[in-house]
Amino acid sequence: MSWLSTALWVLPAAAAVLVGLAPAKLWGRSAFAIAAMLANLVLALIAIGQFDSSKGLQFAESRHWVSDLGLTYHVGIDGLSLVMVALTAFCVPLATAFGLWAKRENLRGYLALMLALEAAVVLLFVARDLIVFYVGFEAMLVPLIFLIGGWGGTRRVRATIRFVVYTLVGSLLLLISVITLGLSNGTFDLDGISANTSPWLFLAMIAAFAIKSPLFPFHGWVPEAYREAPPEVAGLLSGVISKAGTYGMIRFALPIFQEPSSDWRWLFVTLALAGLLWCSLMAFRQPDSRGVIAYSSIAQMSLITLGLFVGSGEAYTGSVFQMVNHGLLSMLLFLLAGFVEVRFGETAFARIGSLARGRAALATIVMATGMAALAVPGSSLFASEFLVLLGAFRYWWLVGAIASLAIVLAAMYMLRWISAVLHDRTATPVREGKDVRWEALYLVPLLAVVGFLSVDPHAVTARVDCDSHAGLVAPASTGSEICR
């Protein structure tokens, strides 16, 4: 089954080329693109089915790429990769379905870019070689730049440039760190990279991931990009692509730089707490749905980073689980916001409101999503946040106490969002615009998976257990074998 890791990214890449270049009618292109994405989802499901939770890396494939520099094409899937790949393969078709529903113009380019984006993101999640990872990390920028710059809102060019500048500064720092690591080890293969103690390389590498996640105070690009991008792309950005940042921390920054990461733990815990509180407060003040979701997304990502840095097995599992939950919910929230924008033509809370009247399905979906997103007990997000907070309390009770405040704040901003969208009366109530009908096709699957994970969190946690037992940054496990 070693072909599986490769097939998961080659399939969308090949489909992107075909969609972009082959002559076909528009509906044929759309159908083909969606079919390719669904086929990739099937591949991801096969991977889940064949995955053996008791083993580490599976479906591995390794061959020489540039032997001079010790570059290998090494890919494989372990528990963490598995859930991330599955998340990607699940979210991209839904986002594309939204794009088709929203009647994106110039569909040919749009579909090709969506497929290319999926290919790049999957590649970075299955990469076991630093350069292959970097290739995916950089390559996904290209479709994103064109998707935001080509299909975004009125101020899209500004947002794109800001997004590009922020991310590329990070990427190039990452590149320096990666080249230095690779040359000093004689290989870029993760299996051949030995632990490193240089704080500079650590900071250079983690800067890239901190910008991508985003971690306070590197989140300057986020609000604008999430507002100006098309809603489904914003959903992918916050749901899937931001995970590349935390994934990079888990996969590379923390295991390779054990000593520096433990030395600098105080900094990242502080930044994560600051981001958590600040962005939760900011989310409460936003005048539109996208603003609320954008800031809540930064806050959630801060919580994930916190879980990674407090250094305990529970918090690690919680963080990975949170990555999945937040991915699904943030995708869902952005698609809902996008739905409201497209259907009612308004974004500001001041101009929408009382949408619940006569629209039972919309009200139900918004309410359910909101409840899940504020981590109501019993929801999957509650489980993951609980694990992270548990780890935080073990690290230092004060950190746990501060982080717990965020739960309260999350309830505040999510409830405000629900009432602003569904119930608040505005001067000019929106009367036009139908309820959710066929749109349920791209909304309900996300909600269903969230529901499923609420009932059975074990589906994710069992698969990432192997990594968690290794206790990535736990002080107790210094020197223990890292689960790669």
Next chain:
Amino acid sequence: MIAAISTPSVDLLAIGPALLLSLGALLLLVTGSFLSGERNRIVSSSVGLASFAGAALWAFLQSDDADHLAFSKQLSIDRFSLFVQIVICLAGVASVMAGWGTRRIGERISEYYTLLLFAGSGMCLLASANGFISLFVSLELFSISLYVLCALAVDDESSLESGFKYVVTGSVGSAFLLFGSGLVYGGAGTLRFDLIGKALGQGDQAHQSFVLVGVAMVIAGLAFKASAAPFHMWTPDVYEGAPTAVTAFMATATKTIALATMLRVLVTAFDASSNVWSTGVGGIAMLSMIVGNIAALRQDNAKRMLAYSSVGQAGYLLIGVVAHTPLAGRAMLYYLAVYTAMNVGAFCVLSVREREIGGPVTIDHLRGLGRTRPLLGAALALFLLSLASFPPTGGFLAKLYLFSAAIDAGVGHLALVGIVGTMISLAYYLRFALALYQPAAEPAQSPRPSHGVPIAALGTAAAAAVVIWLGVYPEPLLDAARVAASSLALQ
């Protein structure tokens, strides 16, 4: 008694590619006198294309022979020179394709291809030059051809200006080179690179001031040709004014040959003083990376943008000269091949667009191209992204390779400046790439009827395929570059 007359050994086959190009040029001079009009155009273009392609093939077939010296040891026929010749000839092929059917040259089409072939021939000779005599002769052969080529559209003021600027600054560069080689002769007592290397290797002659001044002048002369800062002033005007196909050839082949020659001269002849010149070349490299990339930020004319970008690219490539390890040599050759592919590709697209709008291409003329002409727009976007070194294009691997070589050779500070330069360069490459997908400012006019566009499009497609291929499966070319670089005494 008959005195034995010593005849120099002349192995004409050793310079097969250059010879073939010269023969093609001579043939064109003959046919140009008999043919006219459309027939002349087709014959000239075909002969030009066939000569370049044949020369590339010849160089490729020659690469099985062992390295040897020819023409009284004035020429070194080795894998390095053959690699460079192949790159140059392929750049020639692409340039002929880019300019296929152009009307800008008017009736002087056979002269145009004659000069292009002579320029290619000079470059092929220069690639194997093993002494300052052969270096200067072949350098002047291609330079003078290019001066005239730039000014060939004599009805066009910008073309004349371009030719004039090029001849003045180019002559200064040549003069520097000539004077420098004279000074070196004073120190080493020979003009052959390998003998200079031996002579300077013994004793402390390598650090005599006039030898060092000579080396500096040789570097400056070659930096003029490579348009590295601060010797780049001519580049934007000349690139802008010259016919686009000529610009494509100058931007790729001239840069390739100038940098390859610089590497060969410096490591073969002046290895003993490498501690001195590597600092100087490092300074030029840094300056080029910064000046070129910053100046490109404000350019709206596509050719001027590419001109400044090529100054920046020269800076990256010079890092390879500074490092001059075997790894750096390979990285540089690989980078040169990728650079040639992505630049000729970009110029092919511009050449097509230029003919459609009937004038110089600015960023406004590219707006909306990705929507009205999806394939052409996508190809240009690909070349720009490759120049900006995004994976999975060749530009990414080339830069990765080069910067790795720099860090490996202990000149990490240059790699750092290179990375900063790359960051700056993203702003203008992406500006042009994004413009392709923005709505056009004015409603799209129907394109003018233009000739030869399918051939230029074919060149574009081939270049795009090469750019992707080198980014995904670089090993064959890296092997070739490894063999080629081993011909030089890199260490």
